[in-house]
Amino acid sequence: MRSLSLPLLLAATACRVEVGSPSGPVTADCPGAEPEGEVWVYTSMYPHVVERFEALVRERHPNLEPSFFQAGSEKVAQRVEAEWAAGSSPACVLLTSDPFWYAKLDAEGRLQPYLPPTSLRIDRSLVDPDGAWLAARLSLMVLAANGDRVPEAERPTAFSDLTGPAFRDRFTMGDPLASGTNFTLLSFWAEEPGWDWVDALQANGLVAAGGGSAVLQRLDSGERPVGAILLENLLAAPHTSAVPIFPTDGAVVIPGPVAITAGCPNPVAARAIVDLLMSDEGQAVIVEGDMYAALPEVPPPDGAPRLGDIAVRTWGPGFVERVSTDAGAIKDRWAALVSR
Known part of the structure; x- marks a missing residue:
């Protein structure tokens, strides 16, 4: 797909709505169009964050009737793809935490380009060059240790420490096959330091199961007193006993993209949802939910450092496209590794 510069893309989409149909694209002028009617948002955001955002939508757009399907990123993907396979889906806005899935959907023509005005304020690495999606929130994968069971001097300082004998049978993470954020972490590791290191991590007694709540439970119980979370x-x-550790070899910043589906039955409403989410008000809801805003000038959550003050892994050129292409192979290799 041909890429447009961001200002040109904004200009090109500012006054039109395009909806795919069997007979070709349907284009409608949108100046003055008021969002109204039902609009479905499929999201992996936490339920309490969804509740706050829904209240904001209803306050700002009283003629809108937002509906939300909330589940983990993988379950959201499975549901919408099953609906598409069956003929159609009501999903208009996708808001999950797996950038690689969005790259796949864009390549398949499942997304309609749209960037809100505030996208000009966002780091270019967090905006799809074709305008198919942009990051709405940022999560940060860090290390953690049970502060009661692991003295500070014995805690890891980097992910690279985890294959050492000091952490044998002590480390846990979520399941990359069920969690989009843990799949992203695995994908970074697969590139650097590489699969040999991942093999060594598994051989060192890794427990990878569930999502963040399961990891936190194992940390608090001491079953696995060190984890990635x-x-x-x-x-x-x-009240958790787990304390964060910001790894010196880089915490992993995980964008949570937002996009509008190509088959959205209410694109004016979908654009209003995206605009509100990416506004200062919408980004404040994200931060209240303990996540980082995509807008860089918004302060971090209470108790969190600014991203510029810690080491982070960067999303290099082509990383999203490579992992999107190789996602199946990465998952297959991981499944074979943990089944040994």
Whole structure:
């Protein structure tokens, strides 16, 4: 697909709505169009964040009737793809945490390009060059240790420490086959330091199961006193014994993209949802949910460092496209590894 510069893309989409149909694209002028009617949002955001955002939508757009399907990223993907396979889906806005899935959908023509005005304020690495999606929120994968069971001097300082004998049978993470954020973490590891290191991590007694809540439970119980977990899971659990560790070899920033589907039955409403989510008000809801806003000037969540103050892994050129292409092979290799 030909890429447009961001200002040109904004200009090209500012006054039209295009909806795919069997007979070709349907184009409608949109100046003055008021969002109304039902609009479905499929999302992996936490339920309490969804509730706050829904309240904001209803306050700002009283003629809209937003409906939300909330589940993990993988379950959202499975549902919408099953609906498409059956003929159609009501999903208009997709808001999950797996950038690689969005690259796949874009390549398949499943997304309609749209960027809200605030996208000009977002780091270019967090905006699809074709305008098919952009990051609406940022999660941060960090290390954590049970503060009661692991003295500070014995805690890992980097992900690279985890294959050492000090952490044998002590480390846990979520399941990359069920969690989009843990799949992203695995994909970074597969590129650097590589699969040999991942093999060594598994051989060192890794437990990879469930999502963030399961990892936090194993950390708190001491079953596995060291783990990889999203910082937001720790911030949302003030009474946890787990303490965050910002790895010196880079915490992994995981964008949570938002996009509009090509077959959206209410594109004016979908654009209004995206605009509100990416506004200062919408981004404040994200931060209240213990995640980082995509807009860089919005302060981090309470208790979280600014991203510029810690080491982070960067999303290099072509990374999303490579992993999107290789996702099946990465998952197959991981499944074979953990089944040994």
